[in-house]
Amino acid sequence: MEFLSDIASLINSTLRISTPLVFAAMAGIFAERSGVIDFSLEGKMLMAAFVAAVGSYFLGNPWLGLLLAIIACISLSMLHGFASVTYKGDQVVSCVAINILIIGLTTALAAAWFGQAGLTPTLNEDQRFLEVNLPFAESLRDVPIIGTIYSDILSGHYIFVYLAYLSVPLVFWVVFKTSFGLRLRAVGENPSAVDTAGINVFAMRYKALAINGVLIAFAGAHLSTAVNANFFREMSAGRGYLALAAMIFGKWHPKTALVACLLFGFTDALQIRLQGVELPAIGEIPVQLIQAIPYVLTVVLLAGFVGKAIAPNAIGQPYIKER
Amino acid sequence: MAPVDKSKVPWWVSNLIVPLVNLTLALLVSGLFIFIAGENPYEAVRLIIYGSFGYIEGFAYTLYYTTNFVFTGLAFAVAFHCRLFNIGGEGQAYIGGLGVFLVAINFSFLPVPIVWLLSIAGAVVFGAAWAFIPAYLQATRGSHVVITTIMFNFIAASLMVFLLVDVIRDTSQMGPHTVALPKEQWFPSFKDFAGLFGIKIRYSPLNISFLLAIAASVFVWFLVWKTRWGYEMRAVGHNTQAAIYAGISPYKNIIIAMCISGGLAGLLGVNEILGVHHKIVAGFPAGYGFTGIAVALMGRNHPIGIFPAAFLFGILYQGGSEVTFDMPNITRYMFVAVQGVIILFSGALENLFRPQIESFFVNRLNIKASA
Numbered sequence: 206m207e208f209l210s211d212i213a214s215l216i217n218s219t220l221r222i223s224t225p226l227v228f229a230a231m232a233g234i235f236a237e238r239s240g241v242i243d244f245s246l247e248g249k250m251l252m253a254a255f256v257a258a259v260g261s262y263f264l265g266n267p268w269l270g271l272l273l274a275i276i277a278c279i280s281l282s283m284l285h286g287f288a289s290v291t292y293k294g295d296q297v298v299s300c301v302a303i304n305i306l307i308i309g310l311t312t313a314l315a316a317a318w319f320g321q322a323g324l325t326p327t328l329n330e331d332q333r334f335l336e337v338n339l340p341f342a343e344s345l346r347d348v349p350i351i352g353t354i355y356s357d358i359l360s361g362h363y364i365f366v367y368l369a370y371l372s373v374p375l376v377f378w379v380v381f382k383t384s385f386g387l388r389l390r391a392v393g394e395n396p397s398a399v400d401t402a403g404i405n406v407f408a409m410r411y412k413a414l415a416i417n418g419v420l421i422a423f424a425g426a427h428l429s430t431a432v433n434a435n436f437f438r439e440m441s442a443g444r445g446y447l448a449l450a451a452m453i454f455g456k457w458h459p460k461t462a463l464v465a466c467l468l469f470g471f472t473d474a475l476q477i478r479l480q481g482v483e484l485p486a487i488g489e490i491p492v493q494l495i496q497a498i499p500y501v502l503t504v505v506l507l508a509g510f511v512g513k514a515i516a517p518n519a520i521g522q523p524y525i526k527e528r
Numbered sequence: 529m530a531p532v533d534k535s536k537v538p539w540w541v542s543n544l545i546v547p548l549v550n551l552t553l554a555l556l557v558s559g560l561f562i563f564i565a566g567e568n569p570y571e572a573v574r575l576i577i578y579g580s581f582g583y584i585e586g587f588a589y590t591l592y593y594t595t596n597f598v599f600t601g602l603a604f605a606v607a608f609h610c611r612l613f614n615i616g617g618e619g620q621a622y623i624g625g626l627g628v629f630l631v632a633i634n635f636s637f638l639p640v641p642i643v644w645l646l647s648i649a650g651a652v653v654f655g656a657a658w659a660f661i662p663a664y665l666q667a668t669r670g671s672h673v674v675i676t677t678i679m680f681n682f683i684a685a686s687l688m689v690f691l692l693v694d695v696i697r698d699t700s701q702m703g704p705h706t707v708a709l710p711k712e713q714w715f716p717s718f719k720d721f722a723g724l725f726g727i728k729i730r731y732s733p734l735n736i737s738f739l740l741a742i743a744a745s746v747f748v749w750f751l752v753w754k755t756r757w758g759y760e761m762r763a764v765g766h767n768t769q770a771a772i773y774a775g776i777s778p779y780k781n782i783i784i785a786m787c788i789s790g791g792l793a794g795l796l797g798v799n800e801i802l803g804v805h806h807k808i809v810a811g812f813p814a815g816y817g818f819t820g821i822a823v824a825l826m827g828r829n830h831p832i833g834i835f836p837a838a839f840l841f842g843i844l845y846q847g848g849s850e851v852t853f854d855m856p857n858i859t860r861y862m863f864v865a866v867q868g869v870i871i872l873f874s875g876a877l878e879n880l881f882r883p884q885i886e887s888f889f890v891n892r893l894n895i896k897a898s899a
Contacts, residue, residue, distance in 0.1 A: 246676055288876035297613050297674060301821055306868025310561065312861035317565035323861065327780035426866035438861075446678050453672070491694055499688035500679045506663075 213357045214407065215474055220358070220366055223470030225250065225370040225424035225441075229448030230455070230462040231376045232420035236282075238355035238380060239413035239459055240393035240519040242373045245285055246421055247445025248307035249278045250406035253425020255311040258325045259318075270332075271426045278425070281307070290407055293488045293523035304445075312438045325429075325436040334431040336361045342507035365427035370463075372420065377459040389413055394515035396524045406524045424448075445499070450503045457517065465506065473499050533890070540545075540887045543828065546811075546882050547874060551826065554873040558866040563665050565862065567855045579850025580843040586850070588718050588732035590842040595734075598741040602748045603792035604832035605829040609752055610785035611765035611836050616677025617793040618817030619684030620655040624794020626688065628801040629696075633710050637830060644646055648740070648798055655794020656787040658684060663786030667779045668855060671788025673786070681817070692810050705809040715803040726872025737795075745831040751788070761785050764823035793817060815864065819845075822867045825875035841867075 208333045211522045229246045234245035253274035281303055284383030289296040312323040319325055342360035378385040391399045394411040400406050424444070447469050454461030476498050483489050537731030559569035580590040600617045607614035616619075631650035634806040635643050692704040700707075718734035740765035752758040765779045772777060800812045823841055848863040873880070 236600065246803050284872075288872065291879055292879045294876035294879060296876075298825065298871065301613070302673075302868050302871035302876050304868070305818060305822070307869060309861045309866070309868055311865025313561070313859055313865055314565060316859040316861065317567075317857040431720060443678065443682055446675055450675050450679075453675075491690050493686045493690035493693065495685050499685070500682040503679050504665070504671070504676055505682075507675060508665050508669045509671065 209353065213353050215471075215478065217362075218474040218477070219467060219471045220370075221362060221470075224363075224366045224369040224471045225427050225444050225464045226364075226448045226451060226466040226469055227463060228420050228424035228427070229445055230452040230466050231372050231459060232417040232424070233449050233452040234376060234380065234457055234459060234462065235389070235413045235420070236417045237452070238393045238517055238521060239389050240396060240517055240524070241286070241289060241410055241414060241524070242296040242300065242521045243285070243417060244297060245281065245303040245450065246298075246448070247441055247443065248427070248450055249281050249418065249528045250419045250425045250445050251439065251441040252281060252307045252431035253278050253313055253422040254440055255315065255325070255421075255425075255436045256500035258328065258429040259315075259427035261328055261430050262326055265332055267328075267332060267334050267426070267430045270351050270430055271422065274426050275422040278422040279415050280418065282414040282418035283411070286411050287522060290410045292350055296411075296521050296523075308439060311436070315318065315436060315438070318516045323438045326442070328430060328434045332430070333434050334363050334426075337367070352367070356470050363424055363427065364433035365431055368423060369427075371458050373463045378458065383406075385412075390517070393519055396519050400526065406526070409472075410524075421445075447499060447503055449505050453516075454509075456515070468506075469499055469502065470503050532764035536890050536893075537886045538889065538893070541886055542882075543600030545889070546885055547826065547828065548874040549656045549881055550871065550878060553880075554866075557869050557873075559863055561869075562858065563861065566857045572851050572855065572858070575851045575854055576843065578849025579847040585730050585732045586846060587886060588729075588734040589849075590839070590846040591718075591738055592732060592734040592799075592804075592842075593845040594835075594838045595738045595741045596796050596816040597819055597823045597841045598745060599795045599799070600698060600793055600817050601823030601827060601838050602692070602744055602788045602820075602831065603817075604820045605827070605831075605834060606748060606752065606761075606792060607785050607789035608824060608829050609758075609765050610781055611768075612663075612666065612785055612789075613674045614662075614786060614789045614793075615818070615821060616659060616680045616790075617796075617820045618813050618815070619681035620658045620790040620793035621796035621800075621817050621885065622684045622688050623658040623806055623814040624651040624655035624693070625665045625795075625801050625812060627794060628797045629706060629709070631709075632713055632802065634712065636710055640858045643713055644715075647802060648731070648795070651794040651797045652791035653794075655797070656791040658768045659786045659793070660783065661792025666786070667782040675740065685811075688808075689810055691881055692808065694882060696808070698807070703809070704807075706807045709802070711806075713802065713804050716804070729846055731809075733804040735799070736804045737799035740795065742797060744792060744868035746793070749831045750856055751826045752821075757781075757784065786872070793820070806814055818864075821872045822874075825871055875886040 233243050235247055239434055257270040259276040260273035261267045264270065283300050285303060288294040288299040317324055318321045325334050337404040340357045341358040346356040380389060388399065388404055388409055396406045428440055448466065451465035452462045452472060453471055454465040476495050479490065479495050481489065562569045562572050579586050581587055603617050604614055627650035628647045633645045635646055636878055653773055658680060662673050665671040666673040689704065696706050698707040715737060717875060718732060719729055722729050733898040736790055760776045761781045763774065763776055764778045768778050796813060796816055801808060804811060819841055823834055823837045827837035844863055844866060848860060851858050852860055
């Protein structure tokens, strides 16, 4: 039974840890399917975490914090679009600029407004999201197997965890089953053909970036108003890049990207469990090396056990309308 | 707006006026940030200028930062000419520092100048090796170099903390750092030179690595614009398909460009280890690797532009620390944000006003010519 509850808690934390990755990967799919590279997921996630925490602290309601985070992330997405779609600047440079700007600005403003440590004040219970207990979770707890799965693994997560996994079929439906999704993918593969068909390439890319901003805001709010009760410096800790790697590994497809996100989440959950544990034959692995495992895994996955990743055809190229 | 004939635009418009306009915009936005943080931007500018030029030690600090930014700026620029975004300068510098230290401590029986040369080589080799894996994966597997180099920054940080805590730590001390190198191996500092001329000044980290930065700039200029390698590298970066038709291997050039880039970033370790700390301290690259991106983009990826850009960032860093002393609401992170704004305006948004400025000058020159 000890073993079973260990597994249950490992799966439980995998679901929780994967949540921001899933949101970010879905956000990345929208941008990149439309032909706009988005390395700025990292910066946007950090911005969302900061804005959600500060907004919720001042307004006393985490939903209002989330709303402000969504507005902030859409603005950053628009900035990225302004630089790389309208002004045809280099998309990667624009992303790097946004990431560095946000790392600096969030911490600098947190320090200026709340003191030198660069933390935002701890949110009380009214100002943050709490765990959601699914109905009957308590009464089903003692039923074997079903009780473990329902009460210990599925119940008791933050709202964002459920939203993240619900977003995957939704994104799949929008991208692959609607005419909007068809246009979106066409803009990323062959923009001049789409232009010929009378669809505005620039407007499509801006729309994709706006959806991208909404999705990534959830990832940041999850970090600062759900799992943690405040914002701290560089709290996104590379998750935006991990999610992007998961998306590439998942070949720009929601379902396979989800699998990759869960794999990252599982590795991270395992990594936390392994800290300070004596392993047979190897002994205790130093904590610094264990912490590097998700990053090493990213490199290994990107190097591809699954063959070369084929990006959308027009990715990274600004569209220049012929006259 | 009708595009301007590029050949009619004088060089000083596209290479001086436009970058200066972009820089001015970036600094205006930065002033707004300082205002939002609750401080007076004019006062901040005054403090920056006093801190970086106002007294000899402050100016020496400015040149010390310049040294670091020249190395990381050149590193980014070399890879960029091959259209590679090496944002792993931070990790390559960290590992480069390990190379400097290991060589210096293990070859301490040799004459000092030889140890110096070997240590510089160690920095280059270690930095290049850390860039090699992302380069190899980009060339053969198409793994995007931005993600892999970022991951290698994280991995380098973990690895170095592991080494500093468990393997090469100075066990007689508490902090995560190594023992100090023997004193005769330390690079002569600016203070020592000033002392030779009978000028007494207080401590500053400026040392002869500054000369190495000048040498590295000349080396990069020669390599990228005057050698066959450099030509091939730029050809791959400009148009990979055309380069392949011309018989140039993108595979080989991606790896060479990244390794040279990593080696240049590694030189930061020379300045920090031989010149300043004389031992490896945890986290010594301190964001200089990322600043290199802004430096290179502002300097238009040419050594002649990178040197003044590095100097400007030296002013911002040194003057910035003066600001953080005097203004309680400003932390050094404010200057990280300023870097982001500069990258935005001089990199991603460099075309914002370029057509207007170029056509303005071309029209004026035409009027003058016809008058």
